[in-house]
Amino acid sequence: MSEPDPILVVSDLNVSLASGKRMTPILREVSFALRPGEILGIVGESGSGKSLTASAIMGLLEPPVRIVSGAVAFKGRDLAALDEKAVRAIRGNEIAMVFQDPAMSLNPLLRIETQMVESIVAHDRGCSRHAARERARAALETVGVPAAAKRLRAYPHELSGGMRQRVSIAIAMLHSPAVIIADEPTTALDVTIQAQILDEMTQLCRKNGTALIWISHDLSLLSSFADRICVMYAGRVIESGPCGEVIGAPRHPYSRGLILSVPAMARAGKDIEPIPGYPPRVGMVPSGCAFRPRCHRASPACAVQPPLQTVASQQSAACFHPFDDKLQVPA
Numbered sequence: 001m002s003e004p005d006p007i008l009v010v011s012d013l014n015v016s017l018a019s020g021k022r023m024t025p026i027l028r029e030v031s032f033a034l035r036p037g038e039i040l041g042i043v044g045e046s047g048s049g050k051s052l053t054a055s056a057i058m059g060l061l062e063p064p065v066r067i068v069s070g071a072v073a074f075k076g077r078d079l080a081a082l083d084e085k086a087v088r089a090i091r092g093n094e095i096a097m098v099f100q101d102p103a104m105s106l107n108p109l110l111r112i113e114t115q116m117v118e119s120i121v122a123h124d125r126g127c128s129r130h131a132a133r134e135r136a137r138a139a140l141e142t143v144g145v146p147a148a149a150k151r152l153r154a155y156p157h158e159l160s161g162g163m164r165q166r167v168s169i170a171i172a173m174l175h176s177p178a179v180i181i182a183d184e185p186t187t188a189l190d191v192t193i194q195a196q197i198l199d200e201m202t203q204l205c206r207k208n209g210t211a212l213i214w215i216s217h218d219l220s221l222l223s224s225f226a227d228r229i230c231v232m233y234a235g236r237v238i239e240s241g242p243c244g245e246v247i248g249a250p251r252h253p254y255s256r257g258l259i260l261s262v263p264a265m266a267r268a269g270k271d272i273e274p275i276p277g278y279p280p281r282v283g284m285v286p287s288g289c290a291f292r293p294r295c296h297r298a299s300p301a302c303a304v305q306p307p308l309q310t311v312a313s314q315q316s317a318a319c320f321h322p323f324d325d326k327l328q329v330p331a
């Protein structure tokens with residue numbers, strides 16, 4: 001069976017920080033595609049550009065950061081070419097976002113019920129408030145909020161961190177979006193709650209056919225549920241491909257370094273091999289391959305930026321010296 005067309009296509013996205021006439025690149029040539037129902041993990045160290053990529057897709061970049069070139073196409077329409085009203089109709093309805101901090105999507109002054117009912121009624125004008133309240137309650141139940149009717153009456157501060165995040169996930173899912181972008185939504189929660197929410201959310205997305213972009217710095221977490229992985233470094237996608245391939249046979253030395261530096265390696269009795277050095281700061285990114293100063297495979301050829309090119313049937317890497325062997329990854 002042929003694969004469905006992508007629902008979201010990010011192509012050659014360049015985002016810069018403007019300071020007077022000076023433009024400092026932050027995201028460079030970011031490209032990826034997301035198919036309906038697919039779970040895409042975006043991984044990279046802090047500052048690699050994951051959140052900015054999400055903000056660019058959502059049209060949430062604020063000056064002095066702006067898109068310089070490239071496109072974000074949703075269902076074939078370039079979001080940058082739409083007016084603000086059209087983008088607003090897509091944002092929150094067709095593409096929704098879940099943030100690390102639920103406070104980003106919850107109003108502290110309003111009861112959960114008010115926030116959810118307002119959102120439902122604004123979206124579906126024929127819906128009575130009573131029916132909207134029922135829908136809100138059912139939405140909370142689907143994301144594992146116990147005593148949902150009681151929780152609806154609560155203010156955000158009256159709920160635990162895990163419950164608040166569940167509520168913000170329920171709000172993101174209210175209008176059955178085609179795409180959800182989850183930016184480290186479970187990082188601040190304890191491990192058990194993290195696992196429960198991750199499981200519930202990915203199951204719901206699979207059941208509803210919702211495509212999900214899950215942003216994380218934790219490759220081992222992504223490996224448990226993502227279909228595809230994009231690895232970002234210094235504002236660029238440096239490797240992408242099916243999850244099993246990227247984790248099992250990472251081609252780019254940075255992706256390989258990320259996997260070898262995770263504690264799971266130590267648990268499996270292998271040595272952790274931290275990547276030497278630090279990622280470059282914005283404005284200090286070396287020319288050519290940005291990973292070159294930290295890379296033991298670098299050669300003079302790497303003074304030129306390697307293009308993201310196919311290295312295996314569905315796997316791409318931006319490296320002139322990619323690995324071609326499998327990595328023994330602990331279970």
Ligand SMILES: Nc1ncnc2c1ncn2[C@@H]1O[C@H](COP(=O)(O)OP(=O)(O)OP(=O)(O)O)[C@@H](O)[C@H]1O
Binds near residue numbers: 017051217
């Ligand atoms: N408004 C801004 N002004 C200046 N620099 C910015 C701005 N927003 C982001 N940056 C810089 O852009 C780079 C990418 O930021 P981004 O938040 O996308 O990284 P990230 O990969 O999501 O990191 P983290 O995992 O820490 O959230 C960082 O170096 C950050 O400092």
